[in-house]
Amino acid sequence: MVTALFTGIEESMPDFKSRPQQIEMSQFIAKQLHKVEHQRVAVVEAPTGVGKTLAYLAGAIDVALDNKKTLVISTATVNLQQQLLQKDLPQFAKATGKEIKFIQAKGRRRYMCPSKLTNLVNGGVQQDLSFDVEAKYEQAKKVTQAKLVFEQWDKGEWDGDRDSRSDAIVPALWHDISTDSEGCAGKSCSKYFRCPYYIVRKEMQNAHVIIANHDLVLSDADLGGGLVLPNPEEIVFVFDEAHNLPQKALDHAAKALNFAQLYQTTETADSVLKKLVKALVYRQHDFGFMLMELRRDLPGVIVLLQQMETLLQSDNLVKDVIAGKVSEPRIYWQSPLVKALITPCQGLLQRANIIYKHYKVFAKWLKDGIETQEVPNKVAEQLLPQVGTVQNIFGYLIDFMGLFLDEDKPNFPPNVRWLSYEKFAKSTTLVINSGPMTAAYFLEKTLWNRSYGAVLTSATLRGLGLFQRFRTDCGLKRFNESHFLAVKSPFDYQRATLSLPAMEALPNENMLNWQQEVVTNLTSTIDVKEATLVLFTSKTVMDSVYQQLPNKLSELVLLQGNTLSPKNMIAEHTRRIKEGRGSIIFGMDRFAEGVDLPGELCSHVVITKLPFPVFTRPIEQAKQEWILRSGGQPFVSLSLPAVSVRLIQACGRLLRKETDSGRITILDRRLLTKAYGKQLLKHLPEYKVI
Numbered sequence: 001m002v003t004a005l006f007t008g009i010e011e012s013m014p015d016f017k018s019r020p021q022q023i024e025m026s027q028f029i030a031k032q033l034h035k036v037e038h039q040r041v042a043v044v045e046a047p048t049g050v051g052k053t054l055a056y057l058a059g060a061i062d063v064a065l066d067n068k069k070t071l072v073i074s075t076a077t078v079n080l081q082q083q084l085l086q087k088d089l090p091q092f093a094k095a096t097g098k099e100i101k102f103i104q105a106k107g108r109r110r111y112m113c114p115s116k117l118t119n120l121v122n123g124g125v126q127q128d129l130s131f132d133v134e135a136k137y138e139q140a141k142k143v144t145q146a147k148l149v150f151e152q153w154d155k156g157e158w159d160g161d162r163d164s165r166s167d168a169i170v171p172a173l174w175h176d177i178s179t180d181s182e183g184c185a186g187k188s189c190s191k192y193f194r195c196p197y198y199i200v201r202k203e204m205q206n207a208h209v210i211i212a213n214h215d216l217v218l219s220d221a222d223l224g225g226g227l228v229l230p231n232p233e234e235i236v237f238v239f240d241e242a243h244n245l246p247q248k249a250l251d252h253a254a255k256a257l258n259f260a261q262l263y264q265t266t267e268t269a270d271s272v273l274k275k276l277v278k279a280l281v282y283r284q285h286d287f288g289f290m291l292m293e294l295r296r297d298l299p300g301v302i303v304l305l306q307q308m309e310t311l312l313q314s315d316n317l318v319k320d321v322i323a324g325k326v327s328e329p330r331i332y333w334q335s336p337l338v339k340a341l342i343t344p345c346q347g348l349l350q351r352a353n354i355i356y357k358h359y360k361v362f363a364k365w366l367k368d369g370i371e372t373q374e375v376p377n378k379v380a381e382q383l384l385p386q387v388g389t390v391q392n393i394f395g396y397l398i399d400f401m402g403l404f405l406d407e408d409k410p411n412f413p414p415n416v417r418w419l420s421y422e423k424f425a426k427s428t429t430l431v432i433n434s435g436p437m438t439a440a441y442f443l444e445k446t447l448w449n450r451s452y453g454a455v456l457t458s459a460t461l462r463g464l465g466l467f468q469r470f471r472t473d474c475g476l477k478r479f480n481e482s483h484f485l486a487v488k489s490p491f492d493y494q495r496a497t498l499s500l501p502a503m504e505a506l507p508n509e510n511m512l513n514w515q516q517e518v519v520t521n522l523t524s525t526i527d528v529k530e531a532t533l534v535l536f537t538s539k540t541v542m543d544s545v546y547q548q549l550p551n552k553l554s555e556l557v558l559l560q561g562n563t564l565s566p567k568n569m570i571a572e573h574t575r576r577i578k579e580g581r582g583s584i585i586f587g588m589d590r591f592a593e594g595v596d597l598p599g600e601l602c603s604h605v606v607i608t609k610l611p612f613p614v615f616t617r618p619i620e621q622a623k624q625e626w627i628l629r630s631g632g633q634p635f636v637s638l639s640l641p642a643v644s645v646r647l648i649q650a651c652g653r654l655l656r657k658e659t660d661s662g663r664i665t666i667l668d669r670r671l672l673t674k675a676y677g678k679q680l681l682k683h684l685p686e687y688k689v690i
Contacts, residue, residue: 001030001062002023002026002027002030002058002059003023003027005026005058005062005096006018006022006023006026006058008095008096008097009054009058009092009095009096012094012095012096012097013091013095016095018051019049019050019051019490020490021046021050021487021488021489021490022050022051022052022054022055023055024485024487025044025046025050025052025055025056025059025457025485025487026054026055026056026058026059027059028042028044028059028485029042029044029055029056029059029060029455030058030059030060030062030063032453032455032483033059033060033063033236033453033455034063038448038449039479039483040236040451040452040453040454041448041453041454041455041456041476041479041483042059042454042455042456042483042485043242043455043456043457043461043467043470043471043476043479043483043484043485044056044455044456044457044461044484044485044486044487045457045458045459045460045461045462045467045485045486045487046457046458046459046487047459047487047488047489047491047652047685048459048489048491048652048655048656049489049490049491049655049656049657049658050487050489050490052240052457052459053083053084053088053240054088054092056073056238056240056455056457057088057089057092058092059455060236060238060453060455061092061096061098061100061208061209063236063453064208064209064236065098065208067236067452069234069235069236069452069453070207070208070209070210070229070230070234070235070236071208071209071210071235071236071238072105072209072210072212072217072229072230072235072236072237072238073209073210073211073212073238073240074212074213074214074216074217074237074238074239074240075211075212075213075214075240075241076213076214076240076241076244076248077241077594078213079594080240080241081104081211081213084211085102085104085211089102089209089211100208100209101203101206101207101208101209102207102208102209102210102211103200103203103204103207103209103210103211104210104211104212105200105204105210105211105212105216105228105229106161106163106200106212106216106228107215107216107219107228108178108179108180108181108184108197108228109178109179109180110161110162110163110178111160111161111162111178111195111196111197111200112149112153112160112161112162112177112178112196113177113178113179113183113184113195113197113385114153114160114191114194114195114196115179115185115189115190115191115381116176116177116178116179116183116381116385117146117149117150117153117177118150118191119378119381119382120142120143120146120176120177121143121146121147121150138172142172142173142176145169145170145173146173146176146177149169149173149177153196159196160195160196160197161196161200162174162178179385179388180388180392181223181227181388182363182387182388182389182391182392183384183385183386183387183388183389183392184197184384184388185366185367185370185380185381185384186198186367188367188370188371188377188380189370189377189381190377190381204229210229212229214239214241214244214245214248215248215252216228216229217229217237217239217447218248218249218252219252221252221442221446221447222252222253222442222446225446225450231450232446232447232450232451232452233450233451233452234452235451235452236451236452236453236454236455237447237451237453237454237455238454238455238457239454239455239456239457240457240458241458241594242456242457242458242461242470242474243458243460243461243470243645244458245443245456245474246438246439246440246443246470246473246474247439249439249442249443249474250435250436250438250439250619252439252442253435253436253439253442254403254433254434254435254436254619255396255399255400255403255433255434255435256400256420256431256432256433256434257397257400257404257431257432257433258422258424258429258431259305259308259309259429259430259431260424260425260427260429261393261424261429262301262305262393262397263302263305264425265389265390265393265394266298266301266302266305268386268389268390269294269298269355269359269390269394270298271386272383272386272387272390273291273294273298275383276362276383276387277291279366279369279375279379279380279383280362280365280366280369280375282369282372282374282375283365283369290358290361293354293358294354294355294358297351297354297355298355300347300351301348301351301352301355304344304347304348304351305348307344308341308344308345308348309430311337311340311341311344312337312341312419312430315337317329317331317337317419318337318419318430321419321420321421321430322421322430324421327420328418328419328420328433328617328618329418329419329618330416330417330418330618330621330622331417331418331419331432332417333407333408333414333417334408338417341432342405345401345404345405346405348397348401349397349398349401349405352394352397352398352401353398355390355394356391356394356395356398359387359390359391359394360391362387363384363387363388363391366380366383366384366387367380367384400432400434403415403434403435403436404417404432404434413436413437413438413623413626414437414622414626415434415435415436415437416434416435416436416437416618416619416622417432417433417434417618418432418433418434418618419431419432419433420433433618435619437619437622437623437626438472438473438475438623439473439474439475440472440473440474440475440477441475442475443474443475444475444476444478448475448476456474456476459649459652460645460648460649460652461486461645462486462644462645462683463640463641463642463644463645464640464641464644464679464680464683465682465683466641467484467486468641469637469638469641469642471484489685490658491655491658491660491685492658493655493685493686493687493688494686494687494688495655495660495661495662496654496655496660496661496662496663496664496687496688497662497663497664497687497688497689497690498651498663498664498665498666498684498687498688498689498690499525499663499664499665499666499690500665500666500669500671500672500689500690501521501525501665501667502669503517503521503667503668503669504517505517506668506669506670506673507609507668508670511541515541515544515545515548516548517667518545518608518667519545519548519549521665521667522534522545522549522553522606523549523550523553525604525606525665526553526584526604526606527582527604528552528553528556528582529581529582530582530603530604531573531577531582531583531597531600531601531602531603531604532582532583532584532585532602532603532604532605532606533584533585533587533591533595533597533602533604533605533606533653534584534585534586534587534606534608535587535588535591535592535605535606535607535608535611535650535653536586536587536588536608536609537588537589537608537609537610537611537612538588538609539560539561539588541608541609542559542560542586542588543559545586545608546559546586553584556582556583556584557584557585557586558572558573558583558584558585558586559586560585560586560587560588560590560591566587566590566591569585569587570585570595570597573585573597573601574601577600577601589611591653592611592646592649592650592653593646593649593650595653596656597653597656598656598657598660599656599657599659599660602653602654602656602662603654603661603662603663604654604662604663604664604665605650605651605653605654605662605663605664605665606664606665606666606667607647607650607651607664607665607666607667607668608667608668609667609668610643610647610666610668610670610671610677610680611643611646611647611650612639612642612643613638613639613642613643613646615634615638615639620638623638624638640676640679640680643680644679644680644683647680647684648683648684648685651664651684651685651687664687
């Protein structure tokens with residue numbers, strides 16, 4: 001089946017020639033997706049040049065079409081999404097003769113809500129007896145902008161998609177004219193048939209392939225699935241750029257208690273309750289008990305939040321956080337502070353459950369009321385977003401409490417708890433955070449145990465030649481080795497030389513001397529006529545080295561964080577090279593991964609220092625401690641696999657096409673002097689080492 005597909009593609013695209021590695025990857029994916037339920041998982045590391053997009057399309061499309069499932073391709077970057085939509089999928093459909101409908105999926109918040117926009121335009125500047133002149137001015141300005149946006153949409157000049165605008169809509173306005181699922185009246189809304197989100201949703205129902213991003217897929221999974229995308233059981237997932245998935249999933253799994261936000265939401269809940277009594281008069285016989293509970297629990301939430309704030313603000317650690325002396329300190333289950341917070345948190349959870357339950361019912365009654373014409377559309381559409389916000393925030397609070405109040409268990413990774421002091425609206429507020437130490441359980445429960453099938457692929461999934469770390473972090477431990485494949489590169493790595501100049505100083509022991517040696521080496525090794533990418537792990541070091549360069553080099557340098565954005569740096573670099581001039585990019589992480597500079601755009605990559613991860617975030621620190629308590633070594637389990645992946649990615653900036661050649665220079669002699677350095681070297685591609 002796969003071979004026939006590639007034969008057809010070659011016949012219809014004269015310039016295309018399939019590679020053995022591409023067919024191997026495609027056949028492996030097809031084989032895995034034909035397995036029995038709960039075993040349809042394929043993990044493939046496919047280096048640059050394999051042509052993995054075409055490989056996973058050929059391997060997965062027939063499985064999806066034959067079983068009437070939707071193929072959801074999830075990426076980490078906008079660039080890859082655009083490439084899939086504008087180039088890869090149209091070419092694949094044309095070449096194979098398959099009738100494939102495809103569309104891009106986005107969260108509801110990426111689309112304008114016509115109901116909210118209309119309400120803002122018609123009632124935005126209401127009589128305000130306050131003396132806040134600035135607030136009045138800002139509101140008036142917002143309404144003026146909203147009128148312009150409304151006019152553009154009403155005339156068909158704009159489709160309501162935030163990403164399709166040539167100008168930016170300010171966040172405050174966009175928040176007021178977009179909504180989430182809880183604040184949406186759905187089919188009951190008077191603007192339903194013109195709603196940008198539902199127009200796309202209708203197209204999605206008929207699509208064979210949906211292009212999404214990791215954040216959207218994980219958000220949908222976190223909410224139970226089926227809200228934006230189809231249910232996971234109806235999906236064959238392809239996660240491209242899958243090396244980003246574990247961290248993205250951790251970000252989604254963590255929750256926070258934001259004091260300022262909760263005070264504000266409780267006020268909204270109280271304010272909207274008075275309007276609900278009038279709007280839902282047709283359900284007045286069902287109201288009594290609910291009103292009694294809410295009039296008790298809404299003030300109760302405020303009292304409990306105040307109790308918690310008093311407890312926190314008397315703690316020395318919290319004082320240090322507020323004073324900016326420490327950032328994101330962890331708090332522990334057995335600590336006096338957490339023990340003191342448990343009782344008010346349990347009270348808050350009890351009240352949050354009641355508030356969430358009642359406002360969920362109010363939302364249903366409002367939607368029912370529109371259908372039965374018991375509630376005027378205009379009234380319901382004004383109230384639903386506020387009711388939805390209350391439901392949303394208190395539902396999120398319930399999720400937070402599930403993590404925060406989950407007692408540490410022996411021999412099981414505990415949840416991580418920490419404090420932060422963050423900006424919210426126009427002020428700063430204390431935030432309590434809690435999250436799992438690993439996203440493995442979240443991914444396994446919401447995706448691998450539910451989806452019809454899943455493919456995870458990237459150019460770099462292995463650390464030190466093993467899938468072990470990725471497998472653990474992604475919750476794939478129950479899948480044996482037969483589910484994992486590392487495809488060989490089609491590139492001749494001997495076209496690239498790897499140079500390790502003699503260095504006296506070590507960056508981790510004598511930073512100043514090492515920096516000076518970096519300057520000396522850059523001056524002697526960089527050819528001012530060619531395209532060079534110099535990668536740093538620290539902005540301070542990068543700026544310092546740049547300051548010490550001779551003029552003949554510094555005038556060619558495009559410095560990240562200086563005046564141009566990374567995107568414009570690449571554009572300027574490309575322009576210089578096309579004009580036959582030399583150009584040097586000084587960049588950090590952003591340029592070590594996902595940057596494509598083929599051919600003459602990059603003939604020399606300099607890696608100044610081994611890109612060891614710095615574990616400063618609370619969850620990372622907790623993971624290190626857990627490994628130590630379990631008898632392991634964090635350096636071996638976490639740091640080495642991570643630096644191996646990063647080093648391969650950084651070196652991978654050089655060869656982007658089969659005809660590319662050039663040189664890589666690494667200015668860190670730990671590769672030669674440390675035992676782990678030799679391990680890292682061993683697992684690099686087979687460059688010609690000098």
